[in-house]
Structure formats: C-alpha cells, structure tokens
Amino acid sequence: MHADEIHPQAREAMAAQSDLSRLRRLGPKPxxxxxxAANWWQNRDPPAVGGVEDRTIPGPAGKIPVRVYRPRGDGPSPTVVFFHGGGFVLGSLGSHDILCRRLVRESDCAVVSVDYRLAPEHPFPAAVEDAYAATEWAAENPDFLGSDRGLAVVGDSAGGTLAAVVSLMAADRGGPDIDHQALVYPAVGADERHESVERHAGTVLSKADLTWFRDCYFESDIDERNPYADPMHARDCSGVAPATVVTAGFDPLRDGGTAYAERLVSEGVPVRYENYEDMVHGFATMYEVDRSRELVADLAADLRGAFAPRE
Structure with a gap:
C-alpha cells in the first residue's frame, strides 16, 4: 500500500511547508x-483559464462565496463543484486556486469552488449544509454556468469528505443528479487502529493534528456518528454517484479511504480506486510535484469519461 520511501519531490515539498503541529497552537484565525499570505505568493502567476469570477450564492445561513472558473471555448460544458481541504478548519478559495485552474484546463469543465463555513466558529453541519446548497445552486443555474447539465463533485481531504457526503445526500433526497464524485484522500472511515495511522501519523498529519481538527469540527460524539459527517456510517450507499477514490501511500487517512472505496464496490457503485504509493497527504496542492499534475490529469480523464454520453 506504500512504496519503500516517499518520493523525493514530495519530501522536498514537505520540508518547505510550515509545521502544522507547531503552528496550530496559534489557533485557527492566525x-x-x-x-x-502564503497563498498570495503561491498564486502570483496562475495558469490561465477562460474566465474567473468571484461571487456569492444563496446559502442556508447567508451568502456563500464561490469562485467560478470557466474553460476556454464556447461550450456548453459540464460543471464540477469543488470543495477544498483543510480539516474543515483551514483552506479557502485561494488555497486551491491553482488546483482548480489545472482541473479546468485538463477537463474542459467549469469549476465552482465553494468557500464553505469553517469550524470551530461554524461546527458540523455548517460545512455540509453549504456544500449541498452550492451543489443545488450549480444544478439549478446551468445557463449562468454555461452548463450542459453534467454535474460532478470533487474535493480533497475534508473537501473529499464533503463531496462524498453531498453525493450521499443527493441519493437520499432525490437530487440533484450527480454524474460523478471524485474523492482525493478523503477523511472518511478514519480509525486510530488503522495500520496507516499507526505507521504514518506524523507524516504531514500527526495524531494530535487529527484530534485537533476533529475537536474543532464536532461538538459531540453523536455528531461524529452522523452519516452526513462520515458516509461510512450510512446504512446504504448503493445509490450514490460513480466514484473516483484516491489515496496516498504515506497518508494516515489512507486505510479509511480504501475502506470506503471497497464499501462502494460491495454495494454496486462503479469505482476507480488509485493509491499513489509514494505520495503523502496533501500532494494535490504540492504543485511542483509531478504526481500532482498526474493526479489532475487522471481526475480529468475520469470526468470526461463520466460525461462522455453528453458529448
């Protein structure tokens, strides 16, 4: 499930990152x-796309900021609703701007990146409510988005969890119709007893980091067992959209993502599962790492396959 060693490019990227275990004592706002500030520097020369627009859309507790990326060309094109990672506490439109731009360029889809409410100021289920509302909005506004009504949800880490949860909610509630879900090292089915946690906690994410994110997001143990917090707790996942599930070999969350992919397969959901054996948690936004570009190309190919009947 993991290579002999972390890829040198990923190791170099990790060395350049701030130590979350040391900095989280500052608290979420600092x-x-x-x-x-880091995002501003990172995004100073972003990949070009057909157009970018920041706007707000209606949400359950007020306006939700979103960033709409449009591909080049006349369209129409499918729509991807994107949820950023960050443990439900960190992350923003800026933190995943380059990733969204690359996804637009590779897939020729419009991407709606969602700036959902963050914990601990807004604990569960605030992020879930915003994610589902944004997906409904995308489905209901194809003309504004230049959409052919194809719809997918994509996210990494906590955003991967939100993409999985939105897919489950859509199945439970009879819509919106989602053609595909792509879950990049999602925080689902995590268990401290997993081999991946025991062996790889401390690589990007420590056990203390995982506990901190959990304590920020959940106000009670009951919330943790809610299927809209973690779809591994759902009674039935058979009606969710076909999925791409991506894990990283040296990620403590790897085994949870693997278990969810296996569950979907067991319930008849078409799944493409891929484990990047020499990668770590967060590699999708390690933009100088070759595997990051490979990941986006793979996701784009899956999206094109999901939307092929519409073309």
Whole structure:
C-alpha cells in the first residue's frame, strides 16, 4: 500500500511547508492569516483559464462565496463543484486556486469552488449544509454556468469528505443528479487502529493534528456518528454517484479511504480506486510535484469519461 520511501519531490515539498503541529497552537484565525499570505505568493502567476469570477450564492445561513472558473471555448460544458481541504478548519478559495485552474484546463469543465463555513466558529453541519446548497445552486443555474447539465463533485481531504457526503445526500433526497464524485484522500472511515495511522501519523498529519481538527469540527460524539459527517456510517450507499477514490501511500487517512472505496464496490457503485504509493497527504496542492499534475490529469480523464454520453 506504500512504496519503500516517499518520493523525493514530495519530501522536498514537505520540508518547505510550515509545521502544522507547531503552528496550530496559534489557533485557527492566525493560521488562516498565515495561509492567506502564503497563498498570495503561491498564486502570483496562475495558469490561465477562460474566465474567473468571484461571487456569492444563496446559502442556508447567508451568502456563500464561490469562485467560478470557466474553460476556454464556447461550450456548453459540464460543471464540477469543488470543495477544498483543510480539516474543515483551514483552506479557502485561494488555497486551491491553482488546483482548480489545472482541473479546468485538463477537463474542459467549469469549476465552482465553494468557500464553505469553517469550524470551530461554524461546527458540523455548517460545512455540509453549504456544500449541498452550492451543489443545488450549480444544478439549478446551468445557463449562468454555461452548463450542459453534467454535474460532478470533487474535493480533497475534508473537501473529499464533503463531496462524498453531498453525493450521499443527493441519493437520499432525490437530487440533484450527480454524474460523478471524485474523492482525493478523503477523511472518511478514519480509525486510530488503522495500520496507516499507526505507521504514518506524523507524516504531514500527526495524531494530535487529527484530534485537533476533529475537536474543532464536532461538538459531540453523536455528531461524529452522523452519516452526513462520515458516509461510512450510512446504512446504504448503493445509490450514490460513480466514484473516483484516491489515496496516498504515506497518508494516515489512507486505510479509511480504501475502506470506503471497497464499501462502494460491495454495494454496486462503479469505482476507480488509485493509491499513489509514494505520495503523502496533501500532494494535490504540492504543485511542483509531478504526481500532482498526474493526479489532475487522471481526475480529468475520469470526468470526461463520466460525461462522455453528453458529448
């Protein structure tokens, strides 16, 4: 499930990152300010796309900021609703701007990146409510988005969890119709007893980091067992959209993502599962790492396959 060693490019990228275990004592707000400065530098020369628009859309507790990326060409094109990672505490439109731009360029889909409410100021289920509302909005506004009504949800880490949860909610509630879900090292089915946690906690994410994110997001143990917090707790996943599930070999969350992929397969959901054996948690946004580009190309190919009947 993991290579003999972490890829040198990923190791170099890890060395350049701030140590979350050391910085999280500052609290969420100062961490977000530091991240904003880092995002500004990282995004100073972004890949070009057909168009970018920041706007707000209606949400259950007020307006939700989103960033709409449009591909080049006349369209129409399918729509991807994207949820960023960050443990439900960190992350923003800026933190995943390059990833979204690359996904637009590779897939020729429009991408709606969602700036959902963050914990601990807005604990569960705030992020879930915003994610589902944004997906409904995308489905209901094809003309604005230049959409051919093809719809997918994509996310990494906590955002991967949100993509999985939105797919489950859509199945439970009879819509919106989602053609595909792509879950990149999602935080689902995590268990401290997993071999991946025991062996790889401390590589990007420590056990203390995982506990901190969990304590920020959940107000009670009951919330943790809610299927809209973690779809591994759902009674039935058979009606969810076909899925791409991606894990990383040296990620403590790897075994949970693998278990969810196996569950979907056992319930008849078409799944493409891929484990990047020499990668670590967060490699999708390690933009100088070759595997990051390979991942986007693979996701784009899956999306094109999901939307092929519409073309």
């Amino acid at each position: 961490l977000r300010l530091l991240a904003r």
